[in-house]
Amino acid sequence: MINILFAAHADRWAQYEQPLTTALDALELDYTLSTEFAPEEVDYIVYAPNSDVQDFGPYTRLKAVLNLWAGVEGVVGNETLTVPLARMVDEEGLTQGMVEWVTGHVLRHHLGMDAHIVNPDHRWHPEAPPLSRDRPVTILGLGTLGLACGKALAMLGFPVTGWSRTAKETAFPCFSGDDGLHAALDGAQIVVLLLPDTPATHDILDAEAIARMAPGAVVLNPGRGPLIDEQALFDALDSGHLSHATLDTFRVEPLPGEHPFWHHPKVTVTPHIASETRPDSAARVIAENIRRGEAGAPFLHLVDRAAGY
Amino acid sequence: MINILFAAHADRWAQYEQPLTTALDALELDYTLSTEFAPEEVDYIVYAPNSDVQDFGPYTRLKAVLNLWAGVEGVVGNETLTVPLARMVDEEGLTQGMVEWVTGHVLRHHLGMDAHIVNPDHRWHPEAPPLSRDRPVTILGLGTLGLACGKALAMLGFPVTGWSRTAKETAFPCFSGDDGLHAALDGAQIVVLLLPDTPATHDILDAEAIARMAPGAVVLNPGRGPLIDEQALFDALDSGHLSHATLDTFRVEPLPGEHPFWHHPKVTVTPHIASETRPDSAARVIAENIRRGEAGAPFLHLVDRAAGY
Numbered sequence: 223m224i225n226i227l228f229a230a231h232a233d234r235w236a237q238y239e240q241p242l243t244t245a246l247d248a249l250e251l252d253y254t255l256s257t258e259f260a261p262e263e264v265d266y267i268v269y270a271p272n273s274d275v276q277d278f279g280p281y282t283r284l285k286a287v288l289n290l291w292a293g294v295e296g297v298v299g300n301e302t303l304t305v306p307l308a309r310m311v312d313e314e315g316l317t318q319g320m321v322e323w324v325t326g327h328v329l330r331h332h333l334g335m336d337a338h339i340v341n342p343d344h345r346w347h348p349e350a351p352p353l354s355r356d357r358p359v360t361i362l363g364l365g366t367l368g369l370a371c372g373k374a375l376a377m378l379g380f381p382v383t384g385w386s387r388t389a390k391e392t393a394f395p396c397f398s399g400d401d402g403l404h405a406a407l408d409g410a411q412i413v414v415l416l417l418p419d420t421p422a423t424h425d426i427l428d429a430e431a432i433a434r435m436a437p438g439a440v441v442l443n444p445g446r447g448p449l450i451d452e453q454a455l456f457d458a459l460d461s462g463h464l465s466h467a468t469l470d471t472f473r474v475e476p477l478p479g480e481h482p483f484w485h486h487p488k489v490t491v492t493p494h495i496a497s498e499t500r501p502d503s504a505a506r507v508i509a510e511n512i513r514r515g516e517a518g519a520p521f522l523h524l525v526d527r528a529a530g531y
Numbered sequence: 532m533i534n535i536l537f538a539a540h541a542d543r544w545a546q547y548e549q550p551l552t553t554a555l556d557a558l559e560l561d562y563t564l565s566t567e568f569a570p571e572e573v574d575y576i577v578y579a580p581n582s583d584v585q586d587f588g589p590y591t592r593l594k595a596v597l598n599l600w601a602g603v604e605g606v607v608g609n610e611t612l613t614v615p616l617a618r619m620v621d622e623e624g625l626t627q628g629m630v631e632w633v634t635g636h637v638l639r640h641h642l643g644m645d646a647h648i649v650n651p652d653h654r655w656h657p658e659a660p661p662l663s664r665d666r667p668v669t670i671l672g673l674g675t676l677g678l679a680c681g682k683a684l685a686m687l688g689f690p691v692t693g694w695s696r697t698a699k700e701t702a703f704p705c706f707s708g709d710d711g712l713h714a715a716l717d718g719a720q721i722v723v724l725l726l727p728d729t730p731a732t733h734d735i736l737d738a739e740a741i742a743r744m745a746p747g748a749v750v751l752n753p754g755r756g757p758l759i760d761e762q763a764l765f766d767a768l769d770s771g772h773l774s775h776a777t778l779d780t781f782r783v784e785p786l787p788g789e790h791p792f793w794h795h796p797k798v799t800v801t802p803h804i805a806s807e808t809r810p811d812s813a814a815r816v817i818a819e820n821i822r823r824g825e826a827g828a829p830f831l832h833l834v835d836r837a838a839g840y
Contacts, residue, residue, distance in 0.1 A: 315662065322638060322642065323642060325687065326641070326642045330635060330639060335635065335644075338799055338800065339648055344793040348803050351628075353631070354631055374687065377686060379627060490647055490648055494657050495657055500662065
C-alpha cells in the first residue's frame with residue numbers, strides 16, 4: 223500500500239481529489255490518497271510550497287515530493303528536504319496555457335489592440351500595424367515554457383531570440399550566460415520573462431537590461447515577480463523608453479491594492495493566470511511519477527537543488 | 532512598351548510608385564508606369580475600385596485589370612469591364628496580416644483580456660481561462676484568408692470548424708452549402724467572418740445563424756460589413772446570447788460617428804486594419820501578373836465574375 227499525502231490548501235484538494243484518483247487508478251496502483259497521515263507512514267507528498275508541511279524531518283519513509291506547480295522557489299531551499307523533488311511539467315495544461323497567454327499578449331501589443339478596446343473618442347485611424355516579421359521578440363528563459371512559447375511565436379512569423387543561463391539547442395537564435403544577456407535584448411520590441419526565481423535571476427531586468435531594448439518596447443512577465451527591478455521598470459515607463467508592461471506575477475500575491483502597478487496607466491495586471499496547472503493533466507503527471515518511484519525507474523522533472531530549479 | 536495605368540487615390544500612388552517600379556524592373560519588363568495615359572494606350576490598370584476610372588469602354592487595348600485589394604465587390608459588377616480581372620492575393624503581406632489580426636483577437640476573447648486591460652476596481656480574481664482545446668472556433672469563408680487563419684488557430688490548439696459555399700479540402704472539419712451553414716455554427720464560441728461580399732452572403736449572419744452559436748459567443752468580422760444583419764447582432768448582444776462583437780469592416784467606411792457600433796459596450800471597432808495590402812509584396816504580385824500577360828501565360832488570382840469573387 224502506497225500512502226500519498228496531499229499537502230496543499232483545502233480548495234486544491236477539492237480540485238485534485240477526483241483527478242488524482244482517476245489517474246492513479248488508471249495505472250493500477252495500490253494506494254491510499256489522503257490529506258492526513260502520520261508523517262512516518264507517508265511515501266509521497268503531492269505538494270504546494272505554501273502548505274502546512276514545512277518540516278520534512280518526521281517523514282522518515284518519504285520517497286519523493288511532487289510539486290503541484292512549476293515554480294519551486296518556496297521549497298527548493300528547505301534543508302529538511304533530502305529526498306527527490308519534482309516540479310510540475312504539465313505539457314497538456316500548464317505549458318499550453320502559457321503559450322496561449324504569451325501569444326495572446328504578444329499579439330495584443332503587436333496589433334496595438336488597447337487603442338481599439340479603449341477608444342472613448344471613437345477615432346477612426348486606419349493605420350495597419352507592421353507585420354510580425356518586423357517585430358523582434360526576445361524570451362528570457364528557455365525551459366519547457368520558454369521553448370514552447372518561442373516555437374509558437376516563430377510559427378506566427380515573429381523573429382524570436384532566446385536567452386538562457388546555459389546554452390541550449392533551439393530552433394531560433396539564442397544567447398546564453400551573463401555576456402549574452404544584453405546581446406539578446408538588443409533592439410527587442412517585446413520581451414517575455416520566463417526565468418525561474420533564483421538568487422541569480424533577481425532583478426535581472428534592471429535599468430541596464432531595459433536600456434538595451436528598442437524605444438517603445440513592451441515587457442511581459444508571466445515568470446516570477448522578483449525578475450524585475452520595479453523602480454527601473456517605472457523609470458523606463460515614465461521616460462517613455464518602455465511603452466507598456468503586462469505583468470502576471472508579483473513579489474507579493476495577491477498584488478496589494480495600494481501597489482503602484484494597479485495605478486500606472488502603462489501597466490496591465492493579470493492575476494497570476496498565465497499558466498495554471500490543470501488538475502486532469504497534472505494528476506496524470508503525478509501518478510506517472512509515483513508509478514516510476516514504485517518501479518525503481520527515474521523520476522521525471524527532477525529539480526536541480528543546486529541550480530534552484 | 533507596356534503602358535501601366537495606376538488608377539487609385541493619390542496617397543496610394545505615393546505608397547506604390549517605388550515598390551511597383553522595383554518589382555517591374557526586377558522582371559526586366561519594358562514599361563511605362565503612370566497615373567495618366569490616353570485610355571486607348573493603356574495595357575494594364577492597377578486598380579482601386581473607388582478610383583476615378585469607372586467606365587472601361589474607352590480602354591480599347593486593355594489586357595487586364597489588377598485589383599489592389601482582395602475585395603472586388605466595387606468592380607465585379609461593372610459591365611463595361613470585359614477583360615480579365617485579378618484580385619490581390621498577397622500571401623506575404625495581406626494574408627499574414629489577417630492571420631495576425633484574427634489570431635490576436637481570438638486569443639483576446641479566449642483569454643478574457645479586456646477585463647484586465649480595463650479593470651478600474653483593481654479586482655484580483657485568479658481564474659484561469661479554459662484551454663484552447665475547449666474553445667471551438669468556426670470560420671465562415673475558406674478562401675486564402677480563411678484557410679490561413681484556420682491553420683494558425685488549429686496550430687494553437689483551437690478546434691476549428693470551417694464553412695464555405697462550395698466544398699473544400701481542409702485540414703480541419705468543414706461544412707459547405709446552405710445546409711451546412713447552421714451545422715458549422717452549432718456550439719461555436721468564436722465565429723470569424725471571412726466571406727466575400729456577394730448578394731449570396733448579405734446578412735448571412737442573421738438571427739437564425741446567431742442562435743446556433745453557443746451562449747456567450749463572440750463574433751469577429753474582418754471580412755465585409757454586409758455579412759452581418761446588424762439588427763440581429765444588436766438583439767443578440769443585448770439579450771446576452773452573444774457576449775461581444777469585434778468588427779473591422781462596415782457597410783459604410785469610415786464608420787460614421789453616430790453609428791451605434793461606436794457606442795455599444797459589447798462592440799469593438801477596429802478601423803479596417805485587419806489586413807492591408809503591403810506595397811512591397813503586393814507590387815511583386817502585380818508585376819508577376821503583367822509578366823504573365825505579356826508571356827501569354829494564365830493570370831494569377833482571376834476573379835470568377837459570375838460568382839462575384
